[in-house]
Amino acid sequence: MSTVLHINNLSKNYGKVKALQNLDLHVEKGNIYGLLGPNGSGKTTTLGIILGVTNASSGEYSWFGEAPTAQVRRKIGAILESPTFYPYLSGEQNLKVICAIKQVPLTAIEPVLKMVNLFERKDDPFKGYSLGMKQRLAIASAMLADPSVLILDEPTNGLDPQGIAEIRELIVSIAQSGKTIILASHLLDEVQKVCTHFAVLKRGKKIYAGSVNEALAESETVEMSAPDMEALLHRAQSFTHLKSFQHENDKLVVKLEDGANVSDLHKHLIEGNIVLNHLTVKRKSLEKQFLELLAQAND
Numbered sequence: 001m002s003t004v005l006h007i008n009n010l011s012k013n014y015g016k017v018k019a020l021q022n023l024d025l026h027v028e029k030g031n032i033y034g035l036l037g038p039n040g041s042g043k044t045t046t047l048g049i050i051l052g053v054t055n056a057s058s059g060e061y062s063w064f065g066e067a068p069t070a071q072v073r074r075k076i077g078a079i080l081e082s083p084t085f086y087p088y089l090s091g092e093q094n095l096k097v098i099c100a101i102k103q104v105p106l107t108a109i110e111p112v113l114k115m116v117n118l119f120e121r122k123d124d125p126f127k128g129y130s131l132g133m134k135q136r137l138a139i140a141s142a143m144l145a146d147p148s149v150l151i152l153d154e155p156t157n158g159l160d161p162q163g164i165a166e167i168r169e170l171i172v173s174i175a176q177s178g179k180t181i182i183l184a185s186h187l188l189d190e191v192q193k194v195c196t197h198f199a200v201l202k203r204g205k206k207i208y209a210g211s212v213n214e215a216l217a218e219s220e221t222v223e224m225s226a227p228d229m230e231a232l233l234h235r236a237q238s239f240t241h242l243k244s245f246q247h248e249n250d251k252l253v254v255k256l257e258d259g260a261n262v263s264d265l266h267k268h269l270i271e272g273n274i275v276l277n278h279l280t281v282k283r284k285s286l287e288k289q290f291l292e293l294l295a296q297a298n299d
Ligand SMILES: Nc1ncnc2c1ncn2[C@@H]1O[C@H](COP(=O)(O)OP(=O)(O)OP(=O)(O)O)[C@@H](O)[C@H]1O
Pocket: 014, 017, 018, 019, 037, 038, 039, 040, 041, 042, 043, 044, 045, 046, 186
Protein backbone atom coordinates (compact mmCIF):
# COMPACT_ATOMS: atom_id res chain seq x y z
CA MET A 1 0.00 0.00 0.00
CA SER A 2 1.30 3.44 -0.75
CA THR A 3 0.12 6.62 0.87
CA VAL A 4 -1.85 8.89 -1.43
CA LEU A 5 -2.77 11.64 1.03
CA HIS A 6 -1.19 12.44 4.35
CA ILE A 7 -2.76 15.18 6.45
CA ASN A 8 -0.85 16.29 9.50
CA ASN A 9 -2.26 18.49 12.25
CA LEU A 10 -4.34 20.61 9.93
CA SER A 11 -6.43 23.46 11.34
CA LYS A 12 -8.59 26.15 9.79
CA ASN A 13 -10.22 29.08 11.54
CA TYR A 14 -12.76 31.44 10.04
CA GLY A 15 -12.52 34.24 12.58
CA LYS A 16 -13.73 32.65 15.79
CA VAL A 17 -15.12 29.58 14.02
CA LYS A 18 -12.79 26.61 14.33
CA ALA A 19 -13.79 24.86 11.11
CA LEU A 20 -11.01 22.28 11.45
CA GLN A 21 -8.93 21.37 14.47
CA ASN A 22 -5.68 19.39 14.36
CA LEU A 23 -6.82 16.95 11.71
CA ASP A 24 -4.63 13.93 10.95
CA LEU A 25 -5.64 11.64 8.13
CA HIS A 26 -4.07 8.92 6.00
CA VAL A 27 -5.49 7.77 2.70
CA GLU A 28 -3.90 4.79 0.98
CA LYS A 29 -3.95 3.90 -2.71
CA GLY A 30 -7.19 2.16 -3.70
CA ASN A 31 -9.15 3.38 -0.67
CA ILE A 32 -12.64 4.74 -1.05
CA TYR A 33 -12.29 7.10 1.87
CA GLY A 34 -15.40 8.66 3.35
CA LEU A 35 -15.28 11.90 5.31
CA LEU A 36 -18.37 11.67 7.40
CA GLY A 37 -19.97 14.24 9.63
CA PRO A 38 -23.04 16.36 10.19
CA ASN A 39 -23.49 19.73 8.54
CA GLY A 40 -20.78 22.19 9.48
CA SER A 41 -18.36 19.54 10.75
CA GLY A 42 -15.54 20.59 8.41
CA LYS A 43 -15.79 18.15 5.50
CA THR A 44 -15.92 20.73 2.70
CA THR A 45 -13.23 22.80 4.44
CA THR A 46 -10.96 19.73 4.44
CA LEU A 47 -11.60 19.03 0.76
CA GLY A 48 -11.06 22.70 -0.08
CA ILE A 49 -7.69 22.71 1.66
CA ILE A 50 -6.37 19.51 0.09
CA LEU A 51 -7.48 20.80 -3.31
CA GLY A 52 -5.62 24.05 -2.77
CA VAL A 53 -8.70 26.29 -2.98
CA THR A 54 -8.76 27.09 0.75
CA ASN A 55 -5.72 28.04 2.80
CA ALA A 56 -5.15 26.18 6.07
CA SER A 57 -4.49 28.24 9.20
CA SER A 58 -1.84 25.74 10.30
CA GLY A 59 -0.65 22.20 9.66
CA GLU A 60 0.37 20.48 6.48
CA TYR A 61 -0.53 17.79 4.01
CA SER A 62 1.16 15.96 1.17
CA TRP A 63 -0.04 14.16 -1.94
CA PHE A 64 1.81 11.00 -2.97
CA GLY A 65 4.53 11.84 -0.45
CA GLU A 66 5.19 15.18 -2.15
CA ALA A 67 4.44 18.81 -1.32
CA PRO A 68 1.12 19.85 -2.90
CA THR A 69 2.30 21.67 -6.01
CA ALA A 70 0.16 22.41 -9.06
CA GLN A 71 2.04 19.62 -10.85
CA VAL A 72 1.07 17.06 -8.18
CA ARG A 73 -2.53 18.29 -8.22
CA ARG A 74 -2.83 17.33 -11.87
CA LYS A 75 -3.22 13.77 -10.60
CA ILE A 76 -6.41 14.75 -8.79
CA GLY A 77 -9.89 15.06 -10.27
CA ALA A 78 -12.54 16.75 -8.16
CA ILE A 79 -16.11 17.92 -8.03
CA LEU A 80 -16.52 20.32 -5.12
CA GLU A 81 -19.53 22.20 -6.41
CA SER A 82 -21.73 21.21 -9.34
CA PRO A 83 -19.73 22.18 -12.42
CA THR A 84 -21.35 24.53 -14.87
CA PHE A 85 -22.27 22.91 -18.13
CA TYR A 86 -23.80 24.63 -21.15
CA PRO A 87 -27.48 23.62 -21.22
CA TYR A 88 -27.91 23.71 -25.00
CA LEU A 89 -24.70 21.79 -25.77
CA SER A 90 -24.72 18.01 -25.76
CA GLY A 91 -22.90 15.98 -23.11
CA GLU A 92 -20.09 15.32 -25.55
CA GLN A 93 -19.82 18.98 -26.66
CA ASN A 94 -19.62 20.05 -23.02
CA LEU A 95 -16.77 17.61 -22.45
CA LYS A 96 -15.00 19.01 -25.55
CA VAL A 97 -15.09 22.45 -23.93
CA ILE A 98 -13.57 21.00 -20.76
CA CYS A 99 -10.90 19.16 -22.77
CA ALA A 100 -9.88 22.50 -24.27
CA ILE A 101 -9.69 24.12 -20.83
CA LYS A 102 -7.78 21.24 -19.28
CA GLN A 103 -5.65 20.71 -22.39
CA VAL A 104 -6.64 17.09 -22.60
CA PRO A 105 -6.88 15.34 -26.02
CA LEU A 106 -10.41 14.80 -27.36
CA THR A 107 -9.73 11.04 -27.46
CA ALA A 108 -10.23 11.09 -23.66
CA ILE A 109 -13.96 11.75 -24.11
CA GLU A 110 -15.24 8.41 -25.39
CA PRO A 111 -13.79 6.26 -22.57
CA VAL A 112 -15.13 8.54 -19.83
CA LEU A 113 -18.58 8.72 -21.42
CA LYS A 114 -18.62 4.92 -21.54
CA MET A 115 -17.38 4.73 -17.95
CA VAL A 116 -20.27 6.82 -16.68
CA ASN A 117 -22.75 5.08 -18.96
CA LEU A 118 -23.66 8.18 -20.97
CA PHE A 119 -22.17 7.19 -24.31
CA GLU A 120 -25.58 6.39 -25.81
CA ARG A 121 -26.87 9.82 -24.70
CA LYS A 122 -23.76 11.81 -25.65
CA ASP A 123 -25.53 13.77 -28.42
CA ASP A 124 -28.51 14.82 -26.30
CA PRO A 125 -28.52 18.37 -24.95
CA PHE A 126 -27.39 18.67 -21.34
CA LYS A 127 -30.61 20.47 -20.34
CA GLY A 128 -32.61 17.28 -20.97
CA TYR A 129 -30.44 15.13 -18.70
CA SER A 130 -31.83 13.84 -15.41
CA LEU A 131 -30.07 14.98 -12.23
CA GLY A 132 -28.35 11.60 -12.04
CA MET A 133 -27.10 11.96 -15.63
CA LYS A 134 -25.85 15.48 -14.86
CA GLN A 135 -23.91 14.15 -11.90
CA ARG A 136 -22.48 11.33 -14.02
CA LEU A 137 -21.39 13.87 -16.63
CA ALA A 138 -19.72 15.86 -13.85
CA ILE A 139 -17.83 12.72 -12.82
CA ALA A 140 -16.89 12.12 -16.47
CA SER A 141 -15.49 15.65 -16.66
CA ALA A 142 -13.45 15.10 -13.49
CA MET A 143 -12.06 11.86 -14.97
CA LEU A 144 -11.05 13.37 -18.34
CA ALA A 145 -7.42 13.89 -17.40
CA ASP A 146 -7.25 10.32 -16.06
CA PRO A 147 -6.50 11.38 -12.45
CA SER A 148 -5.21 8.91 -9.85
CA VAL A 149 -7.53 10.36 -7.22
CA LEU A 150 -11.15 11.44 -7.49
CA ILE A 151 -12.62 13.78 -4.86
CA LEU A 152 -16.37 14.15 -4.49
CA ASP A 153 -18.39 16.32 -2.12
CA GLU A 154 -21.79 14.81 -1.26
CA PRO A 155 -21.95 12.94 -4.59
CA THR A 156 -25.55 11.74 -4.29
CA ASN A 157 -27.14 14.91 -2.92
CA GLY A 158 -30.56 15.56 -4.39
CA LEU A 159 -30.73 12.35 -6.45
CA ASP A 160 -33.60 9.88 -6.51
CA PRO A 161 -33.00 6.29 -5.31
CA GLN A 162 -32.11 5.04 -8.80
CA GLY A 163 -29.74 7.95 -9.39
CA ILE A 164 -28.14 7.31 -6.00
CA ALA A 165 -27.64 3.61 -6.79
CA GLU A 166 -26.07 4.46 -10.18
CA ILE A 167 -23.62 6.94 -8.68
CA ARG A 168 -22.65 4.50 -5.92
CA GLU A 169 -22.04 1.73 -8.46
CA LEU A 170 -20.00 4.13 -10.54
CA ILE A 171 -17.84 5.14 -7.57
CA VAL A 172 -17.12 1.50 -6.76
CA SER A 173 -16.28 0.67 -10.37
CA ILE A 174 -13.94 3.68 -10.65
CA ALA A 175 -12.16 2.47 -7.51
CA GLN A 176 -11.93 -1.03 -8.96
CA SER A 177 -10.11 0.42 -11.94
CA GLY A 178 -7.30 1.35 -9.54
CA LYS A 179 -8.25 4.90 -8.55
CA THR A 180 -8.39 6.28 -5.05
CA ILE A 181 -11.59 8.06 -4.08
CA ILE A 182 -12.16 10.56 -1.30
CA LEU A 183 -15.73 11.61 -0.69
CA ALA A 184 -17.54 13.76 1.83
CA SER A 185 -20.94 12.62 2.95
CA HIS A 186 -23.32 13.11 5.81
CA LEU A 187 -24.99 9.80 4.93
CA LEU A 188 -23.89 6.84 6.95
CA ASP A 189 -25.64 4.46 4.69
CA GLU A 190 -23.63 5.85 1.79
CA VAL A 191 -20.35 5.34 3.56
CA GLN A 192 -21.33 1.84 4.65
CA LYS A 193 -22.33 0.86 1.10
CA VAL A 194 -19.50 2.50 -0.81
CA CYS A 195 -16.45 3.22 1.33
CA THR A 196 -13.58 1.00 2.43
CA HIS A 197 -12.42 3.49 5.10
CA PHE A 198 -13.89 6.48 6.84
CA ALA A 199 -13.24 9.25 9.31
CA VAL A 200 -15.92 10.92 11.37
CA LEU A 201 -15.71 14.67 11.97
CA LYS A 202 -17.59 16.64 14.56
CA ARG A 203 -17.22 20.41 14.82
CA GLY A 204 -13.90 20.25 13.01
CA LYS A 205 -12.43 17.44 15.10
CA LYS A 206 -11.82 13.88 14.01
CA ILE A 207 -13.58 11.61 16.45
CA TYR A 208 -13.04 8.29 14.65
CA ALA A 209 -11.07 6.84 11.74
CA GLY A 210 -10.80 3.28 10.54
CA SER A 211 -11.88 0.66 8.04
CA VAL A 212 -15.57 0.14 7.39
CA ASN A 213 -15.26 -3.64 7.69
CA GLU A 214 -13.50 -3.38 11.03
CA ALA A 215 -16.11 -0.94 12.31
CA LEU A 216 -18.84 -3.34 11.27
CA ALA A 217 -17.05 -6.38 12.73
CA GLU A 218 -16.53 -4.44 15.95
CA SER A 219 -20.27 -4.00 16.11
CA GLU A 220 -21.02 -7.70 15.75
CA THR A 221 -22.87 -9.35 18.61
CA VAL A 222 -24.09 -12.92 19.10
CA GLU A 223 -27.50 -13.33 20.64
CA MET A 224 -28.36 -16.68 22.26
CA SER A 225 -30.88 -18.34 24.47
CA ALA A 226 -31.26 -21.83 25.90
CA PRO A 227 -33.83 -23.62 28.04
CA ASP A 228 -31.29 -23.44 30.86
CA MET A 229 -30.03 -19.83 30.70
CA GLU A 230 -27.89 -20.18 33.79
CA ALA A 231 -26.01 -23.15 32.36
CA LEU A 232 -25.61 -21.24 29.08
CA LEU A 233 -24.15 -18.21 30.85
CA HIS A 234 -21.79 -20.37 32.87
CA ARG A 235 -20.51 -22.26 29.82
CA ALA A 236 -20.29 -19.15 27.60
CA GLN A 237 -18.14 -17.38 30.19
CA SER A 238 -15.54 -20.12 29.91
CA PHE A 239 -15.10 -19.44 26.17
CA THR A 240 -11.66 -17.85 26.00
CA HIS A 241 -12.41 -15.44 23.12
CA LEU A 242 -15.28 -13.68 24.80
CA LYS A 243 -14.96 -9.90 24.93
CA SER A 244 -18.10 -9.03 26.82
CA PHE A 245 -21.53 -10.34 27.67
CA GLN A 246 -24.80 -8.94 28.87
CA HIS A 247 -28.42 -9.93 29.31
CA GLU A 248 -30.95 -8.33 27.03
CA ASN A 249 -34.52 -9.38 27.77
CA ASP A 250 -34.43 -13.16 27.89
CA LYS A 251 -31.30 -13.44 25.69
CA LEU A 252 -27.61 -13.59 26.38
CA VAL A 253 -25.78 -11.13 24.10
CA VAL A 254 -22.03 -11.59 23.71
CA LYS A 255 -19.24 -9.89 21.81
CA LEU A 256 -16.34 -11.96 20.54
CA GLU A 257 -12.71 -10.90 20.30
CA ASP A 258 -11.31 -10.01 16.86
CA GLY A 259 -10.67 -13.13 14.83
CA ALA A 260 -12.87 -15.38 16.98
CA ASN A 261 -15.80 -16.92 15.20
CA VAL A 262 -19.30 -17.92 16.12
CA SER A 263 -18.90 -21.55 15.13
CA ASP A 264 -16.09 -21.97 17.67
CA LEU A 265 -18.34 -20.54 20.36
CA HIS A 266 -21.17 -22.81 19.27
CA LYS A 267 -18.86 -25.86 19.34
CA HIS A 268 -17.73 -24.86 22.82
CA LEU A 269 -21.34 -24.72 23.99
CA ILE A 270 -22.22 -28.10 22.45
CA GLU A 271 -19.17 -29.66 24.12
CA GLY A 272 -20.53 -28.31 27.39
CA ASN A 273 -23.87 -30.01 26.63
CA ILE A 274 -25.66 -26.71 26.14
CA VAL A 275 -28.60 -26.92 23.77
CA LEU A 276 -29.54 -23.60 22.24
CA ASN A 277 -33.01 -22.66 21.11
CA HIS A 278 -31.88 -19.37 19.59
CA LEU A 279 -28.66 -18.13 17.97
CA THR A 280 -28.32 -15.03 15.79
CA VAL A 281 -25.41 -12.88 14.78
CA LYS A 282 -26.32 -9.22 14.73
CA ARG A 283 -24.51 -6.24 13.32
CA LYS A 284 -25.24 -2.80 14.56
CA SER A 285 -25.51 -0.58 11.50
CA LEU A 286 -22.82 2.01 11.00
CA GLU A 287 -25.62 4.53 11.36
CA LYS A 288 -26.27 3.51 14.94
CA GLN A 289 -22.55 3.48 15.75
CA PHE A 290 -22.10 6.89 14.17
CA LEU A 291 -24.91 8.40 16.19
CA GLU A 292 -23.44 6.90 19.34
CA LEU A 293 -20.00 8.23 18.46
CA LEU A 294 -21.36 11.71 17.86
CA ALA A 295 -23.27 11.59 21.11
CA GLN A 296 -20.22 10.39 23.06
CA ALA A 297 -17.69 12.83 21.59
CA ASN A 298 -17.04 15.83 23.77
CA ASP A 299 -17.24 19.16 22.05
N1 LIG B 1 -16.07 30.83 4.02
C1 LIG B 1 -16.44 30.65 5.27
N2 LIG B 1 -16.54 31.69 6.13
C2 LIG B 1 -16.91 31.53 7.42
N3 LIG B 1 -17.20 30.34 7.98
C3 LIG B 1 -17.12 29.27 7.18
C4 LIG B 1 -16.76 29.35 5.80
N4 LIG B 1 -16.76 28.10 5.27
C5 LIG B 1 -17.13 27.28 6.27
N5 LIG B 1 -17.35 27.96 7.41
C6 LIG B 1 -17.74 27.39 8.72
O1 LIG B 1 -16.83 26.34 9.02
C7 LIG B 1 -17.49 25.24 9.60
C8 LIG B 1 -17.25 23.99 8.75
O2 LIG B 1 -17.91 24.12 7.51
P1 LIG B 1 -17.82 23.07 6.32
O3 LIG B 1 -18.56 23.64 5.15
O4 LIG B 1 -16.42 22.67 6.12
O5 LIG B 1 -18.62 21.83 6.93
P2 LIG B 1 -19.26 20.60 6.20
O6 LIG B 1 -19.03 19.44 7.10
O7 LIG B 1 -18.78 20.49 4.81
O8 LIG B 1 -20.79 20.96 6.22
P3 LIG B 1 -21.90 20.86 5.07
O9 LIG B 1 -22.27 19.41 5.00
O10 LIG B 1 -23.00 21.70 5.62
O11 LIG B 1 -21.29 21.39 3.82
C9 LIG B 1 -18.94 25.64 9.71
O12 LIG B 1 -19.17 26.14 10.99
C10 LIG B 1 -19.09 26.73 8.67
O13 LIG B 1 -20.12 27.62 9.01
